[in-house]
Amino acid sequence: MGGGRERLPYRHEDVEPAFFPVYPLLMRGLGEALDSVVVAGVLISLAAWFVALVLLDRLTALEMDRASARRAVLLLAFFPTSLFFSAVYTEALFLALELGAFVAARRGRWAWAGVLGGLGAATRNTGWLLAPVLLALYLYGPRADAEPGAPRSRWRPRYPLRPDALWLALVPLGLAGYLIFMQVHFGDALAPWHAQEHFRRSFDGPLSALWEGGVKAWHGVEGIVGGTAPFGSAARKIGQFVVVCGALGATVGVLRRLPGAYGLYALLSIVPVLSFPYPPGPLASSLRYIVVIFPLFMWLGMRLRDVRAYALVLAAFAAMLVYATAMFATWHFVA
Numbered sequence: 001m002g003g004g005r006e007r008l009p010y011r012h013e014d015v016e017p018a019f020f021p022v023y024p025l026l027m028r029g030l031g032e033a034l035d036s037v038v039v040a041g042v043l044i045s046l047a048a049w050f051v052a053l054v055l056l057d058r059l060t061a062l063e064m065d066r067a068s069a070r071r072a073v074l075l076l077a078f079f080p081t082s083l084f085f086s087a088v089y090t091e092a093l094f095l096a097l098e099l100g101a102f103v104a105a106r107r108g109r110w111a112w113a114g115v116l117g118g119l120g121a122a123t124r125n126t127g128w129l130l131a132p133v134l135l136a137l138y139l140y141g142p143r144a145d146a147e148p149g150a151p152r153s154r155w156r157p158r159y160p161l162r163p164d165a166l167w168l169a170l171v172p173l174g175l176a177g178y179l180i181f182m183q184v185h186f187g188d189a190l191a192p193w194h195a196q197e198h199f200r201r202s203f204d205g206p207l208s209a210l211w212e213g214g215v216k217a218w219h220g221v222e223g224i225v226g227g228t229a230p231f232g233s234a235a236r237k238i239g240q241f242v243v244v245c246g247a248l249g250a251t252v253g254v255l256r257r258l259p260g261a262y263g264l265y266a267l268l269s270i271v272p273v274l275s276f277p278y279p280p281g282p283l284a285s286s287l288r289y290i291v292v293i294f295p296l297f298m299w300l301g302m303r304l305r306d307v308r309a310y311a312l313v314l315a316a317f318a319a320m321l322v323y324a325t326a327m328f329a330t331w332h333f334v335a
Contacts, residue, residue, distance in 0.1 A: 015198050017182055017191035022123040023090045041088035048092035049085040053077065055099035060298045062106060063142075063258065071310060072301025076294070080243065080320035081287040083328055094124045095292045101130055101171075105137045108145020114167030121174030125192055126289075129268045131171040136261040138165050201276040210244060210274040212282035217241035239320065240283040243290075244274065250296040253303060262295040269293045284333075 026044050031037030053073050060069035076082060085092040097120035104112035113134055121127035139157035141148055148158035183189040196202075204212070220237040223229020251270050255263035270293055278284040290296070304310035328334045 015195055017186060017188075018125070018195035018198070020090070020123050020125060020127070020192070021178060021181075022119055023093050026093070027088075038088060042086065045086055045088065045092040048096040052085070052092060052096040052099055055096065055103050056294055056297070059099060059103050059106065059294075060301060062103075063262075063298065064302050067305075068298070068302040070301070071304055072297045074314060075300050075304075075317065076291070076297040078314055078317040078321055079287075079291050079297075080317060080324050081291045081334070082321060083325045083334070084288055084291070087328075089288075090124055091288065091292055094120060094127065095294065097123060098127070098130060098292070099294060101134060102137075105134050106142065106144060108143050110138070110164045110167040114170035117168065118170035118174035121171050122178050126269060126272065128172055128175040129265065131168065133261050133265040133268070134168050134171065135165070136264055137259075138168065140260055142259055196276070201278055203275055204277055205275065206271060207274045209277035209282045209286065210241075210248070212277045213237070213241050213244065213286075216282060237281065237283075240281075240287060243320075244283055244286055247290050247293070247296055248274075250299050251293075253299045254295045257302065258295060258299060262298070266293055266295045288334075 023041075023044070027037045027041045030040035030044060034040050034043075053076070056076060057069045057073050060072045085095070097116050101113045101116040101120060104110070104116060117127075117130040117134055120130055137143065139159055139161070141158055143159065146159055149160070178192070179189045182191040188194060216237045217240070220229060220234030223234045224231060247270060251263075251266045254266045270290065273286050273289040274283075300313070304313060324334050
């Protein structure tokens with residue numbers, strides 16, 4: 001997606017299904033009270049952003065320590081595409097819902113985990129990924145509501161299935177409810193995915209966007225060195241590729257150092273982002289999708305214990321955020 005000047009026919013029946021219903025419904029309800037859906041959208045995003053930061057702090061402190069939690073919150077707050085958390089986009093709301101579901105599951109409040117996960121699945125097309133991840137938390141932990149059983153093998157669940165696990169069925173039901181509405185309204189239950197054709201995205205193989213983005217980044221380097229390419233455009237392609245590679249490295253770190261459910265969620269979330277390239281810019285919008293993969297920031301907050309390394313990364317994020325915000329504010333494509 002891009003900056004405010006981008007004018008897509010959002011009400012067209014071929015495009016509208018791509019936008020899941022929870023955020024627009026909240027905007028419509030609050031917008032009627034405020035007489036402005038735009039103001040309503042900004043207020044919803046800001047409120048959700050504040051909640052998300054609080055939840056990230058609590059979750060990271062629960063799994064790691066308070067210092068790591070503070071670093072994780074600041075790294076997320078200054079990430080280059082964090083500007084979308086205060087804009088009329090679903091990022092802030094989805095992040096608050098997914099973090100809320102994780103915190104609830106971590107504390108053994110499975111009804112809340114199911115409800116928040118179901119709302120997340122009806123907020124964003126990748127929200128249904130919370131279902132297998134929350135189930136992994138239920139079966140393997142860590143959990144605060146029960147003592148684990150004695151491990152008999154690496155893959156054997158540490159916690160038995162009990163009736164309260166049924167609450168997690170609300171997550172796929174959030175997606176199923178929207179797909180049923182699509183079938184009734186548009187005659188196509190898979191309309192949310194068919195709508196992606198309008199944005200010219202297609203599956204070109206696992207991590208194909210990363211490979212094609214790497215090629216574009218190399219051409220950008222050649223263009224800058226040879227003076228044959230506009231510096232700004234080439235630098236953006238290089239920057240996107242570098243940050244995406246960093247996110248992949250962080251995913252490996254999450255898989256190695258955090259509980260398995262966090263690694264599973266990071267992996268399931270980042271692979272689709274890097275497997276559906278956008279032809280003019282294969283990694284277009286990738287940084288906006290990566291910003292809600294919160295385990296990456298948890299790991300980074302834990303990893304950057306060295307003050308100088310932490311300050312350097314934070315400063316780099318802040319500089320890119322200033323640039324992205326300036327681009328967005330002047331009606332240019334961002335992310």
